[in-house]
Amino acid sequence: MSAPLLSLEDLSVQFHGNRKASALNQVNLELGAGEVLALLGESGSGKSVTLRTLLRLHPASRTKIQGSIRVEGQDVLAMKGRDLELYRGGTVSMVFQEPGLAFDPVYTIGQQITESILAHGEKDVGKAKAQALEMLEKVQIPQAKRRFDAYPHELSGGMRQRAMIALALACKPRLLLADEPTTALDATVQIQILLLLRELQRETGMSVIFVTHDIGAAVEVADRVAVMYAGRIVEEGPVSRIVNNPCHPYTVGLLASTVGPEHRGKPLQAIPGAPPDLANLPGGCSFAPRCSRASAQCSSQVPPLVSGSGGRLACWNPVSQLENQ
Amino acid sequence: MNTPNTPAQAAAEHTTPAHGAPLTDRGGPAQPLLLVKDLKKYFPVRGGPLDRQKRFVHAVDGVSFAVPKGQTLGIVGESGCGKSTTARLVARLMEPDAGELIFDGEGVEEYGGLQLKEFRRSLQMVFQDSFASLNPRLTMQEAIAYGPRVHGVPAAQALAQARALLARVGLEPSQFGSRYPHELSGGQRQRVNIARALAFDPRLVILDESVAALDKSVQAQVLNLLQELKAERQLTYLFISHDLHVVHYLADQVMVMYLGQVVESGPVEKIYNGSAHPYTRALLSAVPSMDPAQRTEVSPLAGDPPNPINPPSGCRFRDRCPHAHALCAEKTPALQAVGGDIHHLAACHLNDLTSGHPLAGKELNP
Ligand SMILES: Nc1ncnc2c1ncn2[C@@H]1O[C@H](COP(=O)(O)OP(=O)(O)OP(=O)(O)O)[C@@H](O)[C@H]1O
Ligand SMILES: Nc1ncnc2c1ncn2[C@@H]1O[C@H](COP(=O)(O)OP(=O)(O)OP(=O)(O)O)[C@@H](O)[C@H]1O
Ligand SMILES: [Mg+2]
Ligand SMILES: [Mg+2]
Numbered sequence: 050m051s052a053p054l055l056s057l058e059d060l061s062v063q064f065h066g067n068r069k070a071s072a073l074n075q076v077n078l079e080l081g082a083g084e085v086l087a088l089l090g091e092s093g094s095g096k097s098v099t100l101r102t103l104l105r106l107h108p109a110s111r112t113k114i115q116g117s118i119r120v121e122g123q124d125v126l127a128m129k130g131r132d133l134e135l136y137r138g139g140t141v142s143m144v145f146q147e148p149g150l151a152f153d154p155v156y157t158i159g160q161q162i163t164e165s166i167l168a169h170g171e172k173d174v175g176k177a178k179a180q181a182l183e184m185l186e187k188v189q190i191p192q193a194k195r196r197f198d199a200y201p202h203e204l205s206g207g208m209r210q211r212a213m214i215a216l217a218l219a220c221k222p223r224l225l226l227a228d229e230p231t232t233a234l235d236a237t238v239q240i241q242i243l244l245l246l247r248e249l250q251r252e253t254g255m256s257v258i259f260v261t262h263d264i265g266a267a268v269e270v271a272d273r274v275a276v277m278y279a280g281r282i283v284e285e286g287p288v289s290r291i292v293n294n295p296c297h298p299y300t301v302g303l304l305a306s307t308v309g310p311e312h313r314g315k316p317l318q319a320i321p322g323a324p325p326d327l328a329n330l331p332g333g334c335s336f337a338p339r340c341s342r343a344s345a346q347c348s349s350q351v352p353p354l355v356s357g358s359g360g361r362l363a364c365w366n367p368v369s370q371l372e373n374q
Numbered sequence: 375m376n377t378p379n380t381p382a383q384a385a386a387e388h389t390t391p392a393h394g395a396p397l398t399d400r401g402g403p404a405q406p407l408l409l410v411k412d413l414k415k416y417f418p419v420r421g422g423p424l425d426r427q428k429r430f431v432h433a434v435d436g437v438s439f440a441v442p443k444g445q446t447l448g449i450v451g452e453s454g455c456g457k458s459t460t461a462r463l464v465a466r467l468m469e470p471d472a473g474e475l476i477f478d479g480e481g482v483e484e485y486g487g488l489q490l491k492e493f494r495r496s497l498q499m500v501f502q503d504s505f506a507s508l509n510p511r512l513t514m515q516e517a518i519a520y521g522p523r524v525h526g527v528p529a530a531q532a533l534a535q536a537r538a539l540l541a542r543v544g545l546e547p548s549q550f551g552s553r554y555p556h557e558l559s560g561g562q563r564q565r566v567n568i569a570r571a572l573a574f575d576p577r578l579v580i581l582d583e584s585v586a587a588l589d590k591s592v593q594a595q596v597l598n599l600l601q602e603l604k605a606e607r608q609l610t611y612l613f614i615s616h617d618l619h620v621v622h623y624l625a626d627q628v629m630v631m632y633l634g635q636v637v638e639s640g641p642v643e644k645i646y647n648g649s650a651h652p653y654t655r656a657l658l659s660a661v662p663s664m665d666p667a668q669r670t671e672v673s674p675l676a677g678d679p680p681n682p683i684n685p686p687s688g689c690r691f692r693d694r695c696p697h698a699h700a701l702c703a704e705k706t707p708a709l710q711a712v713g714g715d716i717h718h719l720a721a722c723h724l725n726d727l728t729s730g731h732p733l734a735g736k737e738l739n740p
Contacts, residue, residue, distance in 0.1 A: 092560050092589045191678055205678055206453045232586070235453045235616045236660040237675040243662070244673050262589045265662030269669055289666040306594035308619040309664070310646070316601070317623075319594035323559060 052122065053079040054256050055103075055224060059116035062095075062102050062280075066111050070327040072098040074280040075116070077354065082223070085250060085257040087267035087288070089303065090277035091324055096260040099277075100226045103258075104137055121223060139169045142222040144213055146229040151213045152201040158212045159185070159197030162219050169220040184215040188245060207238035211245070218249060225250075228260045243269045264307055268292060273360075276300045279325050279335035286360025286371075294359070296367040299336045334365065342366040399443075401479030406440040407578055407610045408464070413437045413473035415459050419683060431682045433459040435634035437473075441578070441627070446604070446611040448625030448642070450618060450657065452679050455631040457614045461580050464612065465499050466490060478577075495525070498571035502583035504563035508555040515540060515551040518570045525574075532573075539569040543599060561592030565599065572603065580612040585620060597624065618661050622646055630654045633682055633690040636709060640718030650712040650720035653691045689723070697724060699731050 055078070062073040073095050080086055088096045101107055103118060105125065118125040120140060128136055145151055152161060162181035163174070171177045185193035188211040201209055210230060217225060227246070231239040247270050250257055261267050267274055268288055275285040276297065284297040295301045302320040322339040325331055331338060337347040346365050354363040357371035414437075416430035434456045441447045449457050462468045464475065466482070474481065477496065481487035501507050508517055518536035523529060537547035543565040555563055564584060571579055581600070585593045597620065603609060615621050621628060622642060629639040630651065638651040649655050656675040663670060677694050680686050686693060692702040701723055710726055712718040723729035724736075 090589070091591060208678060233453075233616075235451070235657075236618055237452060237657055237673070239616075240660045240662065240670055241673045241675075244670065263662070264590070265664050268664055268666050269662045292664065292666060303591055306591040308590075308594070308597070308617075308623045310619070310622055312623055313642075316598050317594035319598060320591040323562065 054082045054084075054121060055080040056119045057116065058119075060099075060102065060118060061113075061115040062098055062107070063113040064107075064111060065113065068328055071330060072280050072327060073102065074330070076280070076282055078275065078282065078285075080224070080256050080258065082256055083250075083254045084273065085247075085259060085271045087271035087274045088258060088260045088277060089262075089264065089267060089274055091303075092262075093324055093327070094277040095280040096277055097228055098280075100143060100228055100258065100260060103224075103226060104141060104143055105133060135169060138165060138217075138222070139220045140222060141224045141226065142217040142220065143226040143228065144210075144217045144230045146232050151216060152209070154201055157198050157200055158204070158216070159199075162212075162216050165216060166219050181215075181219060184219050185212065187218075187249070188212070188215045189241075190215070207234055207241065210234060210238070210242055214242070214245065214249070218253070218255075221253065221255075223255055225255055225257045226260075227257060229262065230259075231266055232262065239266065240269070246270055264292070264304065276303070279330060280327065281335065281363065282354060282361070283336065283363045284361065285354075290359050294369060296359070296362050296369050296371050297336075297364045298340050298342050298366075298368055301368050334363075342368070399478070403443060405443070405479045407443045407478055408441040408612075409474075409476035410440070410460075410464060411438050411474040411476070413460065413463055413475075414471045415456075415463055415468065416471055429683050432634045432685055433682065434463060434470075435685075437631070437634075437636055439629055439636065439639060441610055441612060443478075443610055444604070444608050445626040446613050446624050448621035448628045449612065449614045449631060450616070450621055450628065451631035452633075452657075453616075454679060454682065456634045457631060458582055460631070461499065461582050461612060461614060465497055465580055466494065467499075495574050496576055497578045497580065498574055498576040499580040499582065500564070500567050500571050500584040502586050504560050504567055504587065505555060507567055508563060510555055513552045513554060514545070514558070514566050515547065517555075517566065518573050521570065522573050536569070536573065539572055540566070542572075542603075543569045544595070545569075559592070561588050561596060564588060564592075564596055568596070568599065568603075572607075575607075576609070578610045578612065580614075582614045583616065586616065593620070600624065618658060630657065633679060633685055635690065636719075636721070637691065638720040638722075639709070640712070640715070644712075644715070644718045648712075648718075650718070650725050651691075651722045652695045652697055652724070654720075656694075689721075697731075697733055699723070699733070701729065701731050705729070 057076050057078040060073055060076040064070045064072060090096055102114060114126060159181055162184060163177045166177040166180055182193060182197055185197060190196050190208055190211050204212060231242050243266060259270055271288045274288050274291040275282050278299050284300050295304055305318045306320060308317060320339055325335050333348040333350050334352050337343040344366060352363045352365045354361050359371045362371045413434055415434040417433055419429050419431055437460055451457055463470045477488055477493055482493045483490050515533060515536045518539055519532035522532045537551055540547045540551055545562060545565055585596050588596060604611060613624055625642045628642050628645040630637050632653050638649060638654045645654060649658060659674040675694060680690060680693055688703040688705055689707050692698040707721045707723050709719040709721045712720050712725055723731035724734050727735045
């Protein structure tokens with residue numbers, strides 16, 4: 050593989066406020082140009098923190114970041130001033146679960162997209178406006194010309210989500226970070242947005258990191274899946290391998306607890322227990338206290354993330370071996 | 375223990391699992407717990423400065439349904455179709471413009487019927503946002519005990535009951551009882567919300583997207599808990615969700631809404647395996663496949679829902695329906711039995727052999 054678009058090396062993030070928390074623990078990850086990665090994992094496992102750290106959104110005063118982030122060869126953690134401004138929303142941009150976070154209620158969506166294009170280097174207001182309108186058409190907002198002058202609250206949930214994607218893509222980012230962009234939507238709108246993301250990704254060749262709880266949604270868009278637990282990547286591989294042949298007991302548990310038509314009338318297989326306290330991580334594998342396969346080694350030594358032909362895996366007693374895939 | 379002298383005390387005593395029986399069953403098993411007739415809610419909207427005409431969002435426009443005792447009615451439909459408004463109207467968190475509520479055979483707030491206060495206690499709601507619904511300054515056991523205390527249960531008794539409920543929803547009282555909301559995970563908070571609803575010993579629980587924000591493993595824990603509690607306390611659920619797998623798992627009956635109206639309803643297997651309305655079919659085929667080799671290629675439903683201020687004439691789905699015909703703009707389809715099955719209803723001219731729709735009664739795909 051040529052140099053990856055994104056590489057995270059031993060990335061750790063600690064929050065020290067009232068409660069100390071190790072939200073990310075030595076995360077290593079690479080993403081190629083044009084690749085779509087789904088980030089899966091329990092609530093609180095560090096998915097959003099990973100994305101926010103990539104955009105440098107955490108206040109430096111209360112956050113300790115170690116390791117390195119490189120995007121297109123640039124050292125992101127060393128960026129300052131204008132470089133950082135151009136990087137945010139220019140090289141890398143983000144779509145949130147709640148469009149309310151991205152839009153200001155007092156400006157029209159057209160104004161806000163135009164503004165973002167101007168902030169990232171376009172000098173001509175007319176050109177920026179035309180480009181903004183083109184983006185609204187690209188995300189398939191019906192009657193885009195009329196909607197250009199609409200305020201965020203005048204759009205339906207699905208349309209707002211599209212408008213937010215238009216805003217995020219307006220400056221042609223190389224990497225799109227999408228944090229549960231379809232969780233609040235109904236099934237018909239969700240699939241429209243997933244298809245749209247897939248289409249725009251193919252067209253622009255951008256890379257995408259897609260955070261979701263919904264394995265079905267990951268299957269629709271992702272090439273590769275990384276599974277996080279307690280701030281670590283515990284398993285990673287091509288989407289079909291993860292879905293059909295998961296190795297880590299946590300991944301297996303996560304897939305088994307997903308409701309499907311075959312479960313009706315039977316109790317669901319929930320993973321027992323709760324995730325660990327990030328202020329006080331257990332000594333060995335963080336999943337060991339909830340794992341039915343845990344041995345003495347699991348509670349004393351953190352399993353390293355080992356590469357194999359099927360991807361990467363951090364587990365002393367996997368359900369099946371990675372090499373055999 | 376003394377004989378309870380307030381309804382709340384009576385209710386509180388029933389919250390211990392030993393008293394499995396519901397508070398009172400007045401109408402008998404055949405009487406639906408909840409009957410809703412022709413419910414309507416129009417929200418006024420502000421027009422432009424030159425627009426003097428008063429206009430309304432037809433959020434809920436003539437919705438009728440029944441929830442049998444001990445069953446779960448799942449409500450599904452596009453965002454903005456009126457699911458939450460229906461729930462709020464049923465819970466009387468909002469006054470309906472028209473319609474009737476009959477709870478276990480008695481009209482709510484009718485002369486000689488059920489008092490609003492008593493009705494409210496028999497019905498509890500759990501919302502999507504586990505954080506917003508909890509007071510940040512109350513510990514978990516205080517939050518659960520709060521409602522019964524307001525209804526006159528002595529403090530010590532309410533607290534003991536709260537701790538028992540915490541244990542019931544899988545949260546060790548000694549560990550979680552004195553924590554504050556921000557010290558819990560989303561799934562743990564949602565279990566506290568469920569415990570809090572149960573503290574009133576309700577007969578009907580309305581769950582509006584209550585498991586939506588939870589990750590799959592926590593969601594499975596909460597769904598299992600809901601099923602256990604339902605059996606244990608003969609609860610009846612009104613369950614609103616975008617997740618069609620979850621509705622399939624939990625619901626006995628399903629109601630499909632589109633733009634303020636019911637377009638199809640029936641037993642869950644009938645809806646999932648033999649739906650009769652084109653909107654229901656589109657909705658169900660929008661579920662991701664879980665198979666990377668068979669990704670969805672075309673969205674089953676294009677466009678956006680019509681404007682709820684000025685809904686289309688006739689069938690409200692016609693603009694987006696692959697089988698629409700001139701007739702669909704002229705005549706509004708009524709809910710009718712599907713294939714003679716009076717429990718399965720659909721509002722579509724295709725379902726009515728006498729409607730005059732050229733495709734009526736024919737096999738359609740999809
Ligand atoms: N600013 C912060 N200060 C302290 N702790 C934080 C902060 N932001 C996040 N955390 C903690 O870091 C952990 C990871 O949070 P994160 O938001 O990344 O979870 P997530 O995987 O996105 O979960 P979800 O699926 O619920 O969105 C959580 O335990 C969270 O409480
Ligand atoms: N208080 C209100 N004032 C004005 N309009 C409202 C109000 N509440 C809801 N609406 C409108 O009524 C319609 C129905 O809204 P409702 O919240 O019931 O939809 P829903 O089916 O619950 O949607 P979702 O799946 O997105 O939660 C929408 O068009 C909404 O914008
Ligand atoms: Mg998150
Ligand atoms: Mg709603």
